[in-house]
Amino acid sequence: MIIPKEPKLTKEQFEEVVSIVEEYNCRIQPIEGHHRTIYAVLGEERETIMVNRILGLDYIDRFDAVDSPFKLMDIHSELAHHKIKIGDHIVGESPFIIAGHCTIDPKNPNLFIESAHAVKEAGAKAIRGGVWKPRTMPYSFQGDDSSMKILIEAKEQTGLPVDTEVMDDHQLQIAVEAGVDILQIGARNALNYSLLKQVGQATADKRIAVLLKRSIGMGPINEFIAASEYIAAGGNADVMLCPRGTSPTMDGYRNYPDESITPLLKDKTWAPVIVDPSHSVGRAKFVPSAAMAAMAYGADGVIIETHCDPKRGIGDDPKQSITPDVLRKLIQDIDQIWEIRKHYKKELPVTA
Amino acid sequence: MIIPKEPKLTKEQFEEVVSIVEEYNCRIQPIEGHHRTIYAVLGEERETIMVNRILGLDYIDRFDAVDSPFKLMDIHSELAHHKIKIGDHIVGESPFIIAGHCTIDPKNPNLFIESAHAVKEAGAKAIRGGVWKPRTMPYSFQGDDSSMKILIEAKEQTGLPVDTEVMDDHQLQIAVEAGVDILQIGARNALNYSLLKQVGQATADKRIAVLLKRSIGMGPINEFIAASEYIAAGGNADVMLCPRGTSPTMDGYRNYPDESITPLLKDKTWAPVIVDPSHSVGRAKFVPSAAMAAMAYGADGVIIETHCDPKRGIGDDPKQSITPDVLRKLIQDIDQIWEIRKHYKKELPVTA
Amino acid sequence: MIIPKEPKLTKEQFEEVVSIVEEYNCRIQPIEGHHRTIYAVLGEERETIMVNRILGLDYIDRFDAVDSPFKLMDIHSELAHHKIKIGDHIVGESPFIIAGHCTIDPKNPNLFIESAHAVKEAGAKAIRGGVWKPRTMPYSFQGDDSSMKILIEAKEQTGLPVDTEVMDDHQLQIAVEAGVDILQIGARNALNYSLLKQVGQATADKRIAVLLKRSIGMGPINEFIAASEYIAAGGNADVMLCPRGTSPTMDGYRNYPDESITPLLKDKTWAPVIVDPSHSVGRAKFVPSAAMAAMAYGADGVIIETHCDPKRGIGDDPKQSITPDVLRKLIQDIDQIWEIRKHYKKELPVTA
Amino acid sequence: MIIPKEPKLTKEQFEEVVSIVEEYNCRIQPIEGHHRTIYAVLGEERETIMVNRILGLDYIDRFDAVDSPFKLMDIHSELAHHKIKIGDHIVGESPFIIAGHCTIDPKNPNLFIESAHAVKEAGAKAIRGGVWKPRTMPYSFQGDDSSMKILIEAKEQTGLPVDTEVMDDHQLQIAVEAGVDILQIGARNALNYSLLKQVGQATADKRIAVLLKRSIGMGPINEFIAASEYIAAGGNADVMLCPRGTSPTMDGYRNYPDESITPLLKDKTWAPVIVDPSHSVGRAKFVPSAAMAAMAYGADGVIIETHCDPKRGIGDDPKQSITPDVLRKLIQDIDQIWEIRKHYKKELPVTA
Incomplete structure (x- = not known):
């Protein structure tokens, strides 16, 4: 027009x-x-x-353009009924909870293994563990290739799928070869189209899911879905979208929570939405509220930083990790909210 | 410092x-x-x-100042244990649900009376009805003094307390004399300190509560609480805070939802928080999700535009009002989320 | 559509x-x-x-609406060629500079009178002096009716028009009767439609101009122009628009500077644009840069807090007032930028 | 604290x-x-x-941390007096103007060569030409390795240094080997730390400057400077910072202009600031105003999309490129503003 x-x-x-x-x-x-x-x-x-x-x-x-620009990720595309299976879990059929460390400490591998068992017992469906981490300052600890062994050890011991963030082609190749089940693209790389293409191609036909975080800044929703289209166009449509808070900061939180974007995404794309409340609010005590709010908004799951002993964590863990005990209780509450939300899919004129 | x-x-x-x-x-x-x-x-x-x-x-x-600037509204003030009673309801003891029309249509008084009965049956604790409305354009319908009679008629027939927005001293005097139970200060007047002082003074010792909406724009939390301090300093500490979405707009919603501010407010002030999801999202189909998210964040209640026949509404009603049937179901769900939230007040290291 | x-x-x-x-x-x-x-x-x-x-x-x-909603303030309205005259100055013909105190100190009237003479000598075309001030906390100094005499004394001694902010009907009546030439509506009351109507009516046919600040929050441009339409519809079309920074804050400034909105306003309305760099940046040392940038964007003038002895000011003056010496130099620079801008009105495909 | x-x-x-x-x-x-x-x-x-x-x-x-976190880019670091020389130009001594195409059209090499000569004649000090471009949709034209020859041809014919954006290691290696003088890191990759490290290492000791755009989103200023620290820590301190507009969008512009960040950057870092008005406002007719405002704020230069025949451009050119004629006039105006700004470095208490 x-x-x-x-x-x-x-x-x-x-x-x-x-x-x-x-x-x-x-x-x-x-x-x-x-x-x-x-x-x-x-x-x-x-x-x-x-x-x-x-x-x-x-x-x-x-x-003003009127048509949707998405070929693969559009809610009306031929993939509209595509289901993503991760481990034994079909995303969308029950809450998909990913939990674990922000950062794996390569000097204390047992801490991560202990947390992995604990989050499994608490009800998590997948384990997160940061092998490499983007840090604001170049002089901060950036992660270590050697942590990949620890992540895979956790996978083998628990039988749960594992998730880690990759930031470049080197890390991508290591993660794919090692058997990582979910590759995270962080907020800082959410519009790094070279990486998105590489990820789509490297994971095509490999049953590896991609968890694409929303970019920092309140970019339009179409930009977020378009980024996922890069991965799908590269060959892998197992893409999940992850709101994780945006700038500018809400004073008192780490970021401005954006789980409320979930119904808007669900109006435009079939992609599952997994919310990250830990990075949105940035403090452990606020995480359960934000996680429940995300589920109330219709998210398919949440990814939550959880640590068996947060004070001993590195990276963001001491500040924003909850404990496995809190996680267990929270998952029970999330399950109840999931049941409450079900009404809204059929009976009421409310988006699902 | x-x-x-x-x-x-x-x-x-x-x-x-x-x-x-x-x-x-x-x-x-x-x-x-x-x-x-x-x-x-x-x-x-x-x-x-x-x-x-x-x-x-x-x-x-x-x-950098360190001390809290609030004398009356601070969470550690002498009013820390103050309870606000509206009608038979003590705010904070169970979900406080306000429902009704955005705008009362003075030409169709029966519509509002019908909605008032319907929201009472659905479980609402108070009835909202806009007698006067701020409108972006001067040529739009701005409300009518004559609607006050209709609002009071609804109060008498249902026995529920009633809520309306006032924008100036003229409206304030009419509302106080007529017997309105809750005075709303809208987002556009949230920092109109002359009005806030007048409201505090006009309602002192009158058992009239004030519902203060957050100003448009992502102002700092302290500015919001400070505005409530104006009303309390004027003589009335029965002030409730109402997040209602901020600018800039999230594309697809009317505003950027800000129910997530609730735990941050609760860290600083004892004032109850009543969220307005109707104005945050601005479309009926998104309202229930946002209302449940607000409760998940620990709100003490919600204010929801509800109309017995939204298509016949004026003001924002046709676009954002839900029906009494949806409200009934939603209140049941809100009650469940209220129970879930209770754990977080005692057992877990989570803000309440 | x-x-x-x-x-x-x-x-x-x-x-x-x-x-x-x-x-x-x-x-x-x-x-x-x-x-x-x-x-x-x-x-x-x-x-x-x-x-x-x-x-x-x-x-x-x-x-999506397509037509412009403005009857009087639209760039294509019958008022398109309306000129606002204030004192001897026709706004738009040369830079309109308003300068003076944020707040008049009623205990030190001579300070204000001294500043008034000094800004006149520096080249200002009008004098600002806050009689009443909106303050975040109710316990801060809110101004005093008695300062009006000091403001009018400055008008009489210098012969320049004077500007002050009004926040309610009481102040409005005092200001109109006293002979104030420019009434400011502050950012917190920019959407206080009751006040805007009162101002339009109280100043109709009185040759009093209104300087309408943009509301806090990044509201859409149409909302800003629509607020000015309230004043014009009330009877006074001598309205000037004043960007003054928005939330959220840019870290290091008081607000997020928004002088860049000027060309967008000029595309939609004939109203002059007078930018307030003092409140945008909030620190004296940043004010000249921001003032020159406003003129580079095509503003018709600026309003600048200036104090003959900033350390002795009250209100925001000690922090953000420049001195008359800096103002004099700045006005010379603004005059040069005004000349540079002239090319863009005729020769080049650039909005003016 | x-x-x-x-x-x-x-x-x-x-x-x-x-x-x-x-x-x-x-x-x-x-x-x-x-x-x-x-x-x-x-x-x-x-x-x-x-x-x-x-x-x-x-x-x-x-x-609250108090110390500056920057070792190399801090305004008080040992590099505080470091000067960046590009071609014959010492950045900071006179306005540094980069101009040219958003995207080089590999099918019409002569268009770019023509523009290169034209911008040189207009007074530009360096030539921009996009060999590769980030595009929101994967199906849009992404640029082509073959355009590098055209860029280098322009360098040889004009004798001016050339600038292009690189998004990954493959492009980086090609650009370094070909002899590109200024490597741009775009807004989407501004926090892609893997790329920043690679760029710092690949350009160490090679007299190649880096133009680092600010990330999309209103991230804090320290985050922007910290990103430049990655490049310096990698081995190349010839880094210039480039504000280019942030989200959320100001309605009517492509982005929210942020040239006003310039004085805040200059308070914290010695790095030169080169503003990109073309991407801030996104429409040719608004570009000159924004460019002059950037200079009024104290920028060391601007980078401006300029095309000898914008209608025949690809990428953003038809929408936001100005012509060489407009550029010539604009550079004269920028030179005048540069002279005006000089006062503020010595005589007045204003940041430079």
Whole structure:
């Protein structure tokens, strides 16, 4: 939809617009209102270069695209009924809870193994463990390849799938070869399209899921889904979306919680939504409230930093990890909220 | 705490700072770190003019106050155990649900009376009905004094307390005289200190509660609580805080939902928190999710636009009102979430 | 423009939409694209109740209005060539600089009088002096009616027009009677529609200008212009718009500077834009940069806190006031930037 | 600085805090105020794990670090007087203007060569040309290795240094080998620490400058400078910072302009600031205003999309490129603003 600055295009302007869109096999249909006329573009209206050429005309005010831009991740795409299976769990059938350390301490492997067993007993369906970590300062501990062995040891001992963040091709190759089940793309790399393509290609046909965090900053929802489209277009449609708080900070939390985006995502994409309350709020005592709110909003699960002894953690753990005891109770509460939410899928005019 | 721009104040600078704070009966205590020295202000460190004079010095980088600025609304104030009673309901003892029309249609009084009975049957504890409404454009319907009779008629027929928004002294006087039980201060007037003072004074010793919405814009939490302090300082401490979404808009919602602010408020003030999901999300189908999330975050209640026939509503009703049937079901769910939340008040290291 | 959730409305849905818009004397024109059909509303498409009823339909995704909603303040309205004259100055013909104290200290009237003379000599065209001030805490100094005499004394001694902020009807009446030339509406009251109406009515046909600050929070531009429409509709079209920084805060400044909104305002309204850099950045040393940036963006002027002895100021003055000496130099620089900007009005395809 | 939740730590709490900080060779100094006691941490107070452990204690409210975290990029570091030389230009001595295409069209190499000559004649000091481009959708044109030859051809013909964006190691190696003079890191990769490290290492001792854009989202200023520290720590301190607009969008612009961050950056780091107005505002007609505002804020230069025939551009060019004629005039105006700004470096109490 083309909206001119003046109430109506002149004849010359109209002809210039028509000549541009015809190069892209589109047509123009004017819509004459009381006060002004606007111009619909019929055809592939989102063609980037065409849109930019139109926006480049002095007399055009704005262009509003109407169609969805997603081929694979759109809620009406052919993948609309695609189910993601991770370990024994089919995401969407019951709450998918991922729990474990922010960062694995390579000097204390037993701590992580102990936490892994504890979160399994508490009811988690997968284990998170950061092998490598993005840090604001270059001089902070950045993780260590050697922690991968510890993560895989936890997988073997518990039988649960494991999750870790990868930030570049080197880490991606190690994680895929080692047998990681869920690859996380962190918020700082959420729009690193080179990495998204590499991840899609490296995990194609390998039954490895990808947990794509939302980028820092309140980018539009379409940008978030479009990033997941990169992974799917690369060959792997097992993508889950992860709101994790945005900037600017809400004073008192680490970030501005954004679990409320969940129903908006579910209106546009079939992708499961797994919320990260730990990074949203950034303090252990606030995590259970935020996790329950995420489930109330219809999330398919949550990823929660949990540590058998938070004070001994490295990375964000001492500050934002809950204990396995709190996790156990929280999972029971999440299960109850899951039952409550079920009504909203069928009986009531409410998005699911 | 005074942080200088250079690693340390010079002798002359130090003496200038000391001479300023001594005018306000404060003292300076230097704290010498490895790389720099900072300077604590002992005494009434929040004295505005003193702080501004210090910040006016070229060599000062910033000033961080540490004490809470609230006398009455602070969680540690003498009012910490104050309970607000509205009708038969003690806020905080069970979910406080306010429901009804955004705007009363003065031409169709029966519609509002019908909705009032319906929300009572659905389980609401108070009835909202907009007599006057702030509208973005001056040419939109702004409400009508005559609707006050309809609101009071609903109160008499149902026996429930009633809630309406007031925007100026004229409306305030009418509402107080008519017997309104809850006065709402809307988001656009949330920092209208003249009105806040008038409301505090006009309702002092009258057992009228005030529901103060959060201002549009992501203002700091202290600014929100400070606005409630105006009402309490005016003479009425029966103030409830109401997050209702902030700008900038989350694309797809009317506002950016901010029920997640609830635990942060509860850390600083004893005031009950009643969330408004209707204005946060702005579309009926998203309201129940947002209402449940608010309760999961520990809210004391919600205020929900409910209409017996939303299509016939005026104001925001056709767009964002749910029906009494949806409300009934939602209140049952809210009651369940209330029970779930109880654990977090005692057993777990989680804020309540 | 109505955008349905599914690619096309069903026959029943289409008929329901048609029946609603016909009640408001509008028509529907479908626009059939490749992938979906959207529906233009011909007629008074912004009729609020109609729009809300359409948005209340389950199968409608969104509604995009196209026409401008402004009758008086629109850039194409009959007032498009209206000029505002204040004292001897016609706003828009050369930089309009307002300068003076944030707050008049009623105990030190001479300070203000001294600053008034000094800013006049420095080149200011009007004098600001806060008689009353909104303060975050109820216990801070709120201004004093007695300062009005001091403000008017400054007007008489210098011959320059004077500016002060009013927050309620009481203050408005005092200011109008005393002979204030420019009434400021502060950011906290920028959407206080009751006050805006009172101001429009009280100043109609009195040659008093209104300086309307932008509300705190990054509200949409149309909301800002619509607030000015309230004043114009009340009877006074001498309204100037004043960006003054928004929340959330940019770390290091008091607010997030928003002088960059100027060209966007100038695209939609004929109203002059006077930027307030003092409140945007909140520290004296950053004010000149921000003032020059505002002029580079095409502002018609700036309002700058200036104090002959900032350390002795009350309110925000010690922190953010510049001195008359800095102001004099700044005004010279602003004059140069004004000359530079002139090219952009005629020769280049750039908004003015 | 440790701020407890209660007015004072208990004896047990105090001892626990002391025992933690002593593990990291720090000491605690209590500061007793009227209403509460806070606790200074003397020593390396920013040690991440120590801070997180303290924040993990239930009775701690917050922790405020005071020292700057930057070793190389800090305004007081040993590099404080480091000058970056690019081609014949010493950044900071006169306006550094980079201009050219958003995206090089590999099918029309002559267009880019023509623009390169034109921007040189207009007064630009370096030529930008996008060989590869991040695109929201995977199906959009992503750039092409073959365009590198065209970029280098422009360098050879004009004798000006050239600038291009790199998004991964593959592109980085090609660009370094080909002789690119300025490597851009785009907003989406601004916190891609793996890439930042690679860039720092690959350009060490090669006289290649890096132009680091600010990440999307209003992240804190320290996060931006810390990202540049990654590159410097990798071996190359020739880093320039580039504000380019943040989310959320200001309605009417592509992003929310953030040139106003310039004085805040200059308070903390010696790094030059080169602003990108083209991506901030996103429409050609708004670019000159934003460029001049950036210079008014004290930027060392701007990077501007310029195209000899914008309508024939690909990427963002048709929408946001100005023409060489507009650029020539703009550079003259920028030179004048540069002269105006000079006063503020010496005579006035204003940051430079």
